[in-house]
Amino acid sequence: MDAVIASLPEYWDGFLRTLYLSIISGIIALVVGTLLAAMRVSPVAALRGFSMFYVEVARNTPLTIIFFFAAIVLPRLGVKFEQFEVAAIIALSSYTAAFIAEAVRSGVNSVPVGQAEAARSVGMTFTQVLGFIVLPQAVRTVIPPLINILIALVKNSSVAGAFFVLELFGYGRQLSNDYGNQVLWILLGVAFFYLLITVPLGLLAHFVERKVAIAR
Amino acid sequence: MTSVLYDVPGPKARLYSLLGSAAGILIILGILAIAVVTLAQQGIFDADRWEIFYGPMAPDVWNLIGQGILSTLAAAAVAAVIAFPLGIALCLLRISLIPWIRIPTQVVLEFLRGMPVVLMMLFVLLVFATGQFQAVVVGLVLYNAAIFAEILRAGIQSLPKGQREAGLAIGLRSFQSRMSIEFPQAVRRMLPSLVAQLVVLLKDTSLGYIVGYEELLRKIQIMADFLGPDFLFPAFFVGAAIYILINLTVSRIAIMIERRGSKKTAGGVASAIKTVDLEVNVPGTDKK
Numbered sequence: 001m002d003a004v005i006a007s008l009p010e011y012w013d014g015f016l017r018t019l020y021l022s023i024i025s026g027i028i029a030l031v032v033g034t035l036l037a038a039m040r041v042s043p044v045a046a047l048r049g050f051s052m053f054y055v056e057v058a059r060n061t062p063l064t065i066i067f068f069f070a071a072i073v074l075p076r077l078g079v080k081f082e083q084f085e086v087a088a089i090i091a092l093s094s095y096t097a098a099f100i101a102e103a104v105r106s107g108v109n110s111v112p113v114g115q116a117e118a119a120r121s122v123g124m125t126f127t128q129v130l131g132f133i134v135l136p137q138a139v140r141t142v143i144p145p146l147i148n149i150l151i152a153l154v155k156n157s158s159v160a161g162a163f164f165v166l167e168l169f170g171y172g173r174q175l176s177n178d179y180g181n182q183v184l185w186i187l188l189g190v191a192f193f194y195l196l197i198t199v200p201l202g203l204l205a206h207f208v209e210r211k212v213a214i215a216r
Numbered sequence: 217m218t219s220v221l222y223d224v225p226g227p228k229a230r231l232y233s234l235l236g237s238a239a240g241i242l243i244i245l246g247i248l249a250i251a252v253v254t255l256a257q258q259g260i261f262d263a264d265r266w267e268i269f270y271g272p273m274a275p276d277v278w279n280l281i282g283q284g285i286l287s288t289l290a291a292a293a294v295a296a297v298i299a300f301p302l303g304i305a306l307c308l309l310r311i312s313l314i315p316w317i318r319i320p321t322q323v324v325l326e327f328l329r330g331m332p333v334v335l336m337m338l339f340v341l342l343v344f345a346t347g348q349f350q351a352v353v354v355g356l357v358l359y360n361a362a363i364f365a366e367i368l369r370a371g372i373q374s375l376p377k378g379q380r381e382a383g384l385a386i387g388l389r390s391f392q393s394r395m396s397i398e399f400p401q402a403v404r405r406m407l408p409s410l411v412a413q414l415v416v417l418l419k420d421t422s423l424g425y426i427v428g429y430e431e432l433l434r435k436i437q438i439m440a441d442f443l444g445p446d447f448l449f450p451a452f453f454v455g456a457a458i459y460i461l462i463n464l465t466v467s468r469i470a471i472m473i474e475r476r477g478s479k480k481t482a483g484g485v486a487s488a489i490k491t492v493d494l495e496v497n498v499p500g501t502d503k504k
Contacts (some may be wrong), residue, residue, distance in 0.1 A: 046238075
């Protein structure tokens with residue numbers, strides 16, 4: 001137990017880095033994922049095909065492989081990163097974007113057909129229909145699954161700890177080396193900090209889900 | 217829905233769409249070309265780099281890859297086989313009518329679901345001092361059993377109330393009604409989600425790389441370390457392709473099951489009950 005108290009600064013540093021990785025990758029993934037979803041429903045065949053291909057491949061690739069590629073293979077090929085955080089953010093956001101694209105797409109499908117028809121009948125173009133009418137309504141149904149994807153993102157960021165980034169999991173590995181006899185407490189400490197992020201997010205998802213359910 | 221978002225394209229729009237597609241394909245091809253040229257400059261495409269897959273080394277290399285695939289599949293299979301019954305048990309505890317059982321189970325499930333899988337693997341590995349295989353399997357089992365439990369619970373809650381009421385009305389105990397009336401329907405309803413979770417489980421075996429389990433990715437790295445950095449890219453390329461192919465196949469199966477399921481329940485609740493009815497009441501008479 002005292003090992004945990006002694007290493008509180010490390011925990012705090014790792015906690016902040018986990019948050020940092022999750023927030024930055026989350027924002028990038030939200031933007032890219034929404035774009036991919038828009039491409040998926042667009043009239044241009046090449047965009048549809050590209051989005052479909054990307055989502056299918058990214059969803060079926062283990063995250064560890066993407067990390068291995070970004071952190072170990074890319075530098076060997078001459079793409080050097082100043083910090084390994086950059087590699088981690090690239091890996092996390094490109095992986096998560098595919099899941100967000102799927103969630104947003106199913107949200108778009110959940111908007112009643114009449115909405116898009118009405119929008120078209122008043123003369124709106126595809127971007128207007130999607131941007132002003134369909135997506136704002138899709139967002140409502142999509143928020144709970146999106147929060148769940150973000151929870152998964154926070155947990156997935158632990159993989160970065162194995163690829164040279166000192167976030168919570170990375171510190172957990174390091175500290176359990178330093179305090180070989182108190183591994184149990186060290187790792188429970190790491191678990192506690194993860195729960196500090198994931199449990200409130202989960203509660204938020206529940207809350208939003210109930211709100212949306214009442215509204216509809 | 218997709219086609220509702222835009223009007224049927226006229227000649228002008230079709231032309232634009234065609235031009236757009238062509239431009240898009242050109243851009244993608246351009247990026248690919250740049251990547252290929254950069255790679256080629258580093259000699260990635262030289263025949264001797266790929267020789268490991270067909271040259272004199274090939275039997276050893278493929279043997280190593282084969283071992284990697286086997287240990288990946290073995291961990292996934294063992295974990296899935298244990299996780300499913302455990303998930304059913306957790307689900308039963310989670311929907312128990314006794315609050316003392318229900319609430320602690322809920323806390324445990326929330327805990328397991330909020331935890332990175334790799335952290336659980338490391339925990340098992342270090343705290344219980346097990347081998348890597350056990351650590352990977354236990355980590356996967358704990359996490360996925362929690363997810364299976366939640367999926368099954370959602371399935372049971374989505375059933376019409378009458379199912380349970382009818383079960384109780386004909387004198388079944390609560391547990392009997394759960395097992396012989398509600399569970400079979402919930403499993404059926406949730407089959408697509410359950411299979412999708414199996415794909416996630418299969419993908420998560422790659423986390424074994426982090427705790428030192430010698431699965432496919434670890435074997436690839438061992439190979440690259442042994443052969444030298446020049447062979448890292450070819451080895452990684454082949455390994456990643458195999459991983460993705462396996463996962464794609466399982467995903468395809470999941471989608472097929474989903475299609476079959478949705479066809480059967482297309483007629484709504486009534487027809488769903490009818491199919492269940494047939495299978496329950498006429499065992500072995502209509503099938504040989």
